[in-house]
Amino acid sequence: MTIFIALLRAINVGKRQVPMKELRVLAEELGFTDARTYVASGNLIFAGKGGAGVVEEKLEKVISKRFGFRVEVIVRTADEWPALMAANPFPEETQREPNRVLALLSKSPPPADAADRLMERAQAGERVKASGSALWFHFPDGAGTSKLTSTFIDKVCGSPGTSRNVRTLAKLAAMAGVA
Numbered sequence: 001m002t003i004f005i006a007l008l009r010a011i012n013v014g015k016r017q018v019p020m021k022e023l024r025v026l027a028e029e030l031g032f033t034d035a036r037t038y039v040a041s042g043n044l045i046f047a048g049k050g051g052a053g054v055v056e057e058k059l060e061k062v063i064s065k066r067f068g069f070r071v072e073v074i075v076r077t078a079d080e081w082p083a084l085m086a087a088n089p090f091p092e093e094t095q096r097e098p099n100r101v102l103a104l105l106s107k108s109p110p111p112a113d114a115a116d117r118l119m120e121r122a123q124a125g126e127r128v129k130a131s132g133s134a135l136w137f138h139f140p141d142g143a144g145t146s147k148l149t150s151t152f153i154d155k156v157c158g159s160p161g162t163s164r165n166v167r168t169l170a171k172l173a174a175m176a177g178v179a
Contacts, residue, residue, distance in 0.1 A: 001033070001047040001048065001049060002047065002048060002049065002050075002077055002078075002079075003045065003046075003047050003077065003078035003079075003176050003177065003178075004032075004045070004046055004047070004048060004052065004055055004075050004076070004077055004078065005043070005044070005045050005075070005076050005077070005078055005081060005172050005176055006042075006043075006044040006045075006046070006055070006056075006059060006073050006074070006075045007042060007043060007044075007073070007074045007075075007105060007162045007164060008023075008041075008042025008043075008044070008059075008063070008071050008072075008073055008162070009042070009071060009072040009073070009074070009160060009161070009162035010071070010072075010150070010162070011041070011042045011071055012040050012041060012042065015069075016067075016069055016071070017067070018042065018063065018067055018071065019040075020037035020040055022066070023035075023037055023042070023044055023063075024036070024037055024044070026059075026062050026063065026066060027044060027046045027059070029062070030048075030058050030059070030062060031048065031049075032046040032047060032048040032055075033046065033047045033048070034046055034047045036175060038168070038171055038172060038175060039168070041164075041168075042071075042162075043164070043168065043172055044059075045078075045172065045175050045176050052075040052076060052077060053075075055075045056073045056074070056075045056107070059073045059075070060072065060073050072107065072160040072162070074105045074106065074107060074160075074161065074162055076105065076133075078173075078176035078177065078178045079178070080133070081169075081172070081173050081176060081178050082173070082178050083132055083133070084103060084105075084132055084133060084134060084169070085166075085169055085170070085173060086132070087131040087132025087133070087134065087136075088101065088103070088131065088136060088166065089129040089131040089136050090127070090129070090136060090138045093138045093140075094166050097140075098165060098166045098167045099165050099167060100138060100139045100140060100142060100143075100165070101136065101137070101138050101165060101166045102136070102137045102139070102143065102163040102164060102165050102166070103134040103135070103136055103137075103163060103164060103166070103169060104134055104135040104136075104137065104153065104157075104161045104162070104163040105133070105134055105161055105162060105163070105164075106135075106154075106157045106159050106160065106161030107159040107160055107161065108157070108158060108159035109133070110130065110135055110156070110157040110158065110159075110161075111156075111157070111158060112130070114130060114135060114156050114157055115128045115129050115130040115135055117156045118135070118148055118152075118153065118156055121147050121148055121152065122146075122147075122148060123146070123147060124140065124141050124145075124146075125138075125140040125141070126138065126139055126140065126141075126146060126148065128148070135153075135157070135161075137163065143163075
């Protein structure tokens with residue numbers, strides 16, 4: 001059995017409600033075991049068989065069927081998580097303000113020039129770096145006022161993605177037993 005970490009994109013905002021208890025039940029209905037969630041923003045840890053891409057498809061299909069809207073799901077194995085965390089190019093910023101350093105995971109690897117293209121729109125000291133399997137962002141003033149919107153980031157990356165701050169990444173690592 002493989003331990004997976006699934007990140008659901010843009011849920012529990014407005015009408016896109018996915019209760020975490022129901023998400024755990026759905027995972028178990030798919031045959032996954034030990035399903036656990038962290039906060040209501042769509043973080044799911046579970047054990048299962050198959051590759052990450054197959055698991056993504058299964059989760060997306062059942063979530064769409066159950067809730068009536070499409071949700072992109074980004075899945076990585078727990079074994080991939082330590083390398084993701086170690087690739088953080090903003091260690092000093094992480095120490096000072098971990099809620100303002102985020103890793104963006106996308107369905108497909110972003111193009112080699114994605115960070116440079118995103119930096120062209122960055123403002124107010126924002127920084128973007130490609131490192132490891134993620135794009136990393138530092139938002140000194142918070143992400144809420146940035147012109148680096150999810151729509152623009154998806155366009156640059158060529159596929160949907162979702163981001164989590166380093167506190168959440170660390171908690172998911174701990175929950176998956178790889179911290």
